[in-house]
Amino acid sequence: MKLIEMNREQLSEFKKKVQSDYDEFxxxxxxxxxxxxxxCAEQLDLSMPLLNALVxxxxxxxxxxxxxxxxxxxxxxxxxxxxxxxxxxxxxxEVIVGGNSSLSLMYxxxxxxxxxxxxxxTPWCKEEKIKFLCPAPGYDRHFAITEKLGMELVTVPMTKDxxxxxxxxxxxxxxxxxxxxxxxxxSNPEGTTYxxxxxxxxASMKTAAPDFRIFxxxxxxxxxLSDTPDVLLNxxxxxxxxxxxxxxxxxTSTSKVSFSGAGVSAMAASEKNIADIKKTLTVQxxxxxxxxxxxxxxxxxxxxxxKAHMKKHAEILAPRFKAVLDALEKEIAPLGIGEWNSPxxxxxxxxxxxxxxxxxxxxxxxxxxxVLTGAGATFPYGKDPADRNIRIAPTYPSVDELEKxxxxxxxxxxLASAEKLLG
Amino acid sequence: MKLIEMNREQLSEFKKKVQSDYDEFxxxxxxxxxxxxxxCAEQLDLSMPLLNALVxxxxxxxxxxxxxxxxxxxxxxxxxxxxxxxxxxxxxxEVIVGGNSSLSLMYxxxxxxxxxxxxxxTPWCKEEKIKFLCPAPGYDRHFAITEKLGMELVTVPMTKDxxxxxxxxxxxxxxxxxxxxxxxxxSNPEGTTYxxxxxxxxASMKTAAPDFRIFxxxxxxxxxLSDTPDVLLNxxxxxxxxxxxxxxxxxTSTSKVSFSGAGVSAMAASEKNIADIKKTLTVQxxxxxxxxxxxxxxxxxxxxxxKAHMKKHAEILAPRFKAVLDALEKEIAPLGIGEWNSPxxxxxxxxxxxxxxxxxxxxxxxxxxxVLTGAGATFPYGKDPADRNIRIAPTYPSVDELEKxxxxxxxxxxLASAEKLLG
Numbered sequence: 118m119k120l121i122e123m124n125r126e127q128l129s130e131f132k133k134k135v136q137s138d139y140d141e142f143x144x145x146x147x148x149x150x151x152x153x154x155x156x157c158a159e160q161l162d163l164s165m166p167l168l169n170a171l172v173x174x175x176x177x178x179x180x181x182x183x184x185x186x187x188x189x190x191x192x193x194x195x196x197x198x199x200x201x202x203x204x205x206x207x208x209x210x211e212v213i214v215g216g217n218s219s220l221s222l223m224y225x226x227x228x229x230x231x232x233x234x235x236x237x238x239t240p241w242c243k244e245e246k247i248k249f250l251c252p253a254p255g256y257d258r259h260f261a262i263t264e265k266l267g268m269e270l271v272t273v274p275m276t277k278d279x280x281x282x283x284x285x286x287x288x289x290x291x292x293x294x295x296x297x298x299x300x301x302x303x304s305n306p307e308g309t310t311y312x313x314x315x316x317x318x319x320a321s322m323k324t325a326a327p328d329f330r331i332f333x334x335x336x337x338x339x340x341x342l343s344d345t346p347d348v349l350l351n352x353x354x355x356x357x358x359x360x361x362x363x364x365x366x367x368x369t370s371t372s373k374v375s376f377s378g379a380g381v382s383a384m385a386a387s388e389k390n391i392a393d394i395k396k397t398l399t400v401q402x403x404x405x406x407x408x409x410x411x412x413x414x415x416x417x418x419x420x421x422x423x424k425a426h427m428k429k430h431a432e433i434l435a436p437r438f439k440a441v442l443d444a445l446e447k448e449i450a451p452l453g454i455g456e457w458n459s460p461x462x463x464x465x466x467x468x469x470x471x472x473x474x475x476x477x478x479x480x481x482x483x484x485x486x487x488v489l490t491g492a493g494a495t496f497p498y499g500k501d502p503a504d505r506n507i508r509i510a511p512t513y514p515s516v517d518e519l520e521k522x523x524x525x526x527x528x529x530x531x532l533a534s535a536e537k538l539l540g
Numbered sequence: 541m542k543l544i545e546m547n548r549e550q551l552s553e554f555k556k557k558v559q560s561d562y563d564e565f566x567x568x569x570x571x572x573x574x575x576x577x578x579x580c581a582e583q584l585d586l587s588m589p590l591l592n593a594l595v596x597x598x599x600x601x602x603x604x605x606x607x608x609x610x611x612x613x614x615x616x617x618x619x620x621x622x623x624x625x626x627x628x629x630x631x632x633x634e635v636i637v638g639g640n641s642s643l644s645l646m647y648x649x650x651x652x653x654x655x656x657x658x659x660x661x662t663p664w665c666k667e668e669k670i671k672f673l674c675p676a677p678g679y680d681r682h683f684a685i686t687e688k689l690g691m692e693l694v695t696v697p698m699t700k701d702x703x704x705x706x707x708x709x710x711x712x713x714x715x716x717x718x719x720x721x722x723x724x725x726x727s728n729p730e731g732t733t734y735x736x737x738x739x740x741x742x743a744s745m746k747t748a749a750p751d752f753r754i755f756x757x758x759x760x761x762x763x764x765l766s767d768t769p770d771v772l773l774n775x776x777x778x779x780x781x782x783x784x785x786x787x788x789x790x791x792t793s794t795s796k797v798s799f800s801g802a803g804v805s806a807m808a809a810s811e812k813n814i815a816d817i818k819k820t821l822t823v824q825x826x827x828x829x830x831x832x833x834x835x836x837x838x839x840x841x842x843x844x845x846x847k848a849h850m851k852k853h854a855e856i857l858a859p860r861f862k863a864v865l866d867a868l869e870k871e872i873a874p875l876g877i878g879e880w881n882s883p884x885x886x887x888x889x890x891x892x893x894x895x896x897x898x899x900x901x902x903x904x905x906x907x908x909x910x911v912l913t914g915a916g917a918t919f920p921y922g923k924d925p926a927d928r929n930i931r932i933a934p935t936y937p938s939v940d941e942l943e944k945x946x947x948x949x950x951x952x953x954x955l956a957s958a959e960k961l962l963g
Contacts (some may be wrong), residue, residue, distance in 0.1 A: 123609065153611065161609045165597070177584075186584045186799040216639050221825040228651050232665060232689065240656060242665040261823045266655065376609040379831035389843050400684045401647040405641040406829065408802035 119453035120534055132535035138528045139485065146195055147486030148523050154305070156463035157511045159433050163426065164375040170415040179414075185407035191399055192391075194382070197410040201383035203420045205335060205367050206351040213394065216405045219370035219382035223332060224262050226310045226366055226384070229397050230295075230330070231266060234391055236363065238328040241266075241295060250297035252280035252290060254467055254495035254506045256305040259298040259334065270497035273297070277305070279311035281319045292325035296332060299324065303337035306467040306495055306508035308460025310347035320355035324364070331365040337463040338369060339427050342435055347461045353385070356442045363388040371413060373464065374430070381413050399403045424469065437511045440519045441466055448527035454534040457509075466509040469494070473504045474533040480530035542876035555958035561906065561951045570909030572945050578936045579796055582856050586849065587798040590895070593838040594831060602837075608830035614822055615814075616806070620833040624806035626843045628758060628790050629774040634808045636817065639828045642793035646735045646755060647685050649789055649807070650822050653718075653753070654689060655718035659786065659816055661751040664689075664718060673711060673720035674708055675703035677890055677918035677929045679728040682721040682757065688893055693920035697729070702734035706740045715748035718754060726760040729931035731883025733770035743778035743787070754788040760865055760886040761792060762850050770884050776808070785810040794836060796887065797846065798852075804836050825890070857908040860934040863942045864889055871950035877957040880932075881958035889932040890918070896927045897956040904952035910945045 125130060136302035172178065177186050179194040186319035192198065193214025202209040215222045236242035241247055249263040252273045260270055271288060273280045279301065290293050299319070301311040311319075319331060333352055341347075355505055356362040363386075386394065417423045445468070451454045457468045471476055483491050490508040493501040509526070511519055546554060548583050580799075594600065600609050615621065615756045616637025625632040638645045658662035664670055672686040675696045683693055694711060702724065711717050722742070724734040725794060734742075737844040756775055764770075779785040794803035809817065840846045867881055868891070873879045881890045893901055898915035913931040916924040932949070934942055 125778075155611050158871070161600075161607065166561075166610075168595050168599070174588070176591070183583065184581065186801060188578050188795075189799040190801075216829075217829040224824040228655060232651060232654050240665070242663070257827075258823070265820065266825045372611075376831060377611040378609060378613075378827055379829045395877065397688065400681070400688045402641045402644040403681075404641075404801055406802045406832070408799060409829070448954045469809075 120531075120538060121453060123188065123538075125539070128538055132539065133197065134534065135528055135531045135535060139481065142525050142528060144486040145486075147516055147521060147525065148261065149514055150488045151252040151514060151522060152488045152490045153413070153513070154373075154510045155434065156377055157513050157515070158295050160430055160512070161376060163175065164416070165427050167412055167416045169373055170412045176415065177408075177410075179411055181352055182408075185411045188403045189400070190407055191395060192405045192406050193405065194410050194414070196414045196463075197381065197383070199419070200420060200423070200451070201369065201385070205338060205353075205369055205383070206352055207353050207367065207386045211228050212390060213384050213391060213398070214405065214410055215382040216382065217370065217372075217379055217382065217409070219336065219384070221336070221369045222368055222382050222384045223259070223334065224403070226332070230328070233397060235328055236389065237259055244293070245340040246293050248288075248291065250280070250292045250294060251371055251497045252298065253497060254306050254508070255298060256334070257298055257490075257494040257499070259332070260339070260497045263442070264498065268295075272497050273307060275307060277309060279304075279309060279315035281321075281472040282315055286318065286322050289322055289326075289329060294324070295326050295328065298332050298334070300334050300336060301352070302335055302347060303460055303463025305336070305339060305463065306465035306506075308458050308463045309469065310349050310461070313350045313459060317352040317355055320352055320361055320364070321359045325351070329364060333365050333367045333370045335367055338372070339369060340373060340430070340464070341427065341462040342431050342438060343461045345370060345461070357448060360404050363390055366390065374426065375413060375416070376378075380408065381410055408443065419477050434512055436516050437514075437519055438466065439513045440516050441509060441523045444520070444523040444527055449530055455530055464510060464512055466511060468507045468509055469505045470507065470530060471505065471537060474530070474537050475501060475504045475507050477533040477536065478526070478529045482526060482530060483527055485529070489526075504522065542874075543961060546961075548962070551958055551962055555955065555962065557771060558754050558954045558958060559962070561934055562904065562955055565948050565951060566908040567907075570948065572860055572909065572941055573911045574709075574914045574933050574937060574945060575911045576936070577796075577933045578939070579800055580721060580856070580936050583853055583935070584799060585760050585838070586852050590835055590839045593835045599838065600831075600832075602830070606830075608834045613827045613830055614818060614825070616828065617619055617830050617833050617837070619837045620804065621839065623840070623843060623846070624712050624792065625810070627762065627794055628806070628808045630776050630790065630808040632774075633780045633811060636807050636814060636821070637806040637828065637833055638807065640795075640802055640805065641793045642757070642759065642795065642807070643681055645791055645805050645807045646682070648759050648824070649755070649817070650685055650689060652817065653751070656820055658751055659812065667716070667792070669716050671714065671717045673703070673708060673710075673717060674914060674920045677719065677729050679723055679757070679874060680722060680913075680917040680922070682755070686721070689817070689922065691718075693921050698730060699733060702732060702738035704729075704739055705745075709741065709745050712745055712747040712749075712752060714751070717747070718749050718751065719753040721755050721757070723757050723759060724775070725758055725770060726763060726883055726886025728759070728886065729888035729929075731890065732882050732885045733772055733886065739773040739775050740778055743775055743784055748785070752787060753835060756788050756790045758792045759796070761869070762846060763796060763853070763887070764850065764885040765854050765861060768884070780828060786813055789813065790953055797849065798839070803834050804831065815931045822875065835956055844900055857935055861889065862941055863939050864932060864934045864946045867943070867946040867950055872953055875900045875954065875957070878953055885937045887933060889933055889934060891930045893930065893953060894928065894960060897953070897960050898924060898927045898930050900956040900959065901949070901952045902932060904955060905949060908948055908952070910948050912949075
């Protein structure tokens with residue numbers, strides 16, 4: 118029976134039962150952190166051979182004979198540029214290989230736009246006002262950068278095809294709208310892969326700002342969970358067809374492929390953009406860590422090696438996603454008090470409570486020892502207007518822990534929903 | 541006989557002889573790059589055990605039990621903060637451990653000042669005009685960052701005690717003067733270590749700008765060449781005495797200790813500054829490469845380990861510096877056509893030709909196959925008003941190569957000087 122169909126008496130009875138389940142759980146003294154999309158130790162273990170990928174004198178030179186221990190090479194060793202070009206679907210000369218964090222490549226890119234502008238346009242810090250489009254639910258760390266930069270964050274609703282393009286197309290007619298955050302494949306948190314039409318419209322839409330930029334964070338482009346993975350249209354190709362190839366900056370990393378804190382990041386952009394970026398990059402650094410780039414190349418060898426490696430990740434992650442989805446299906450679906458996605462890849466399950474219950478669910482979970490991503494975090498300024506979205510990150514805990522955590526989660530959803538309906 | 545004491549006939553004869561030496565050299569087809577302060581392979585080899593410092597499951601956790609492969613820890617693992625605190629003479633809580641490049645820590649720091657300002661002061665990009673003090677000869681990459689940011693670079697002459705403090709004290713009474721570049725120990729390129737008085741005056745001087753900042757790039761603080769190393773007064777201690785501890789940002793790295801391209805960098809500042817920096821750093825990145833920090837800690841163990849390691853560097857470098865200095869003493873000193881320093885540490889020998897000869901010397905060397913740092917590079921905007929300073933970087937070539945290169949260098953100095961005197 119759906120909770121909404123219960124009369125007050127039935128609801129009270131339901132709540133009483135759930136409250137007792139909750140109290141029992143609370144007494145167990147759980148302590149679990151499901152707040153961030155962190156790989157588990159088992160996943161990290163897959164990359165332990167990285168540590169032995171470079172050991173002796175014969176391991177220190179790249180294919181061109183450059184001693185990777187020394188200074189030099191601004192944009193990454195050739196082999197790393199080639200690998201990331203393949204992953205992102207661009208040309209090697211459109212790639213800059215970075216340090217351990219694609220987030221800081223995005224931050225750096227925005228800071229350059231603020232201070233220097235790009236391709237002859239006014240630096241953004243000299244503009245009166247700047248707006249940035251934030252498809253939501255989305256990634257809190259994206260929103261945090263543009264918020265910190267003092268931009269006005271404009272929420273764009275997500276659809277099953279990606280950001281609502283009717284709304285995006287209207288918004289970009291405003292010349293103060295300078296960019297959009299996109300996680301185009303297995304989006305954070307909903308696991309949505311943008312439809313071909315969405316990609317085409319992003320590539321072809323008319324923007325009032327000549328320096329409008331798409332931040333295409335393809336963090337999960339190879340993070341499939343099923344044997345029938347989603348397919349994402351190549352935005353750079355679409356942009357080229359429309360002569361808008363300067364519009365997009367692409368980002369990815371091996372943070373969830375090798376080591377989250379010690380992987381290799383990369384960005385890609387049109388050759389014109391890359392040349393513009395390098396003018397600043399050359400004063401910023403002499404070069405990123407080439408030894409770590411080489412280490413990754415020696416370990417993965419090539420794109421096929423990376424793909425084979427990702428299958429092992431999927432094997433570890435699939436049971437974790439299943440544990441959560443099974444419990445939600447069993448405990449929540451019959452009551453009609455929540456909706457969620459069943460993603461084909463990525464790192465999250467996005468759960469929507471009844472309106473106005475998300476904060477309470479997160480609070481109840483926390484009090485019983487399970488930390489979830491803060492309610493609202495998936496929206497600009499941390500404010501979910503419907504107070505309903507919760508990002509579940511099932512990758513880090515063990516399946517056992519996860520089963521306990523999701524059991525508690527379901528109890529908390531039930532309790533918060535009953536509280537809400539009882540008023 | 542000094543060149544300046546020769547009559548025209550003697551000079552012509554001298555030039556003829558030197559020209560013939562030069563032509564002979566040119567025909568040998570040398571190809572040597574002495575343009576940058578790069579460690580030689582022998583130096584890099586000292587750190588090869590780094591590659592085997594982390595190999596198995598038992599090597600992946602820091603002292604606090606954190607899995608360094610995963611996300612987290614914004615400001616560096618505890619052991620790394622402690623080591624750099626000791627190296628820089630500050631408290632661990634005043635340290636942020638970064639990625640492979642202290643240059644990018646400096647760039648990031650300036651970018652933050654541009655976009656966000658610091659401690660409640662106006663962001664620098666909102667200021668009409670900003671001036672930055674550049675003690676010269678100095679480090680071209682420092683000057684390049686502030687030039688790129690559109691600041692006016694103000695040259696401050698270097699003395700044997702550091703920047704001319706009479707001039708600095710006058711200049712900082714101008715509130716558009718926002719900072720100064722300092723390489724306080726074994727300065728690039730002159731090898732000067734700031735005197736106690738200079739450090740005290742920098743710490744105590746009255747600055748018109750409340751957000752005036754000293755960029756204290758202590759790149760060579762442990763890079764001694766002799767057994768009687770220079771001693772630098774601790775500027776943070778001096779600042780504390782004067783209540784000006786927010787004035788200084790300190791930087792260093794292991795770039796010339798372990799691997800130049802794959803070392804670990806760090807910065808230090810007052811706790812107030814560090815708190816302010818972290819507000820932005822936390823949106824910039826989830827954390828720097830902790831595995832590389834841990835790798836360095838396991839290899840060096842502690843500050844004593846680092847010091848012992850630096851003695852091995854000195855053993856490799858001392859003969860290289862000697863080769864250059866001996867040749868200059870023998871070939872140039874008797875002719876009175878140049879002045880240079882004999883540094884106690886660092887990476888360079890700074891050579892001053894007769895006025896107006898530096899560009900010509902660099903050009904002559906290049907034509908004969910030896911690339912030096914561009915003449916003028918040690919001055920703001922690449923313009924040496926007297927056209928006399930040349931930075932010699934003796935670390936990278938072998939002693940054999942260096943002997944040839946410096947032989948050529950001396951010939952070029954002689955030739956350029958004779959050309960100059962003959963008019």
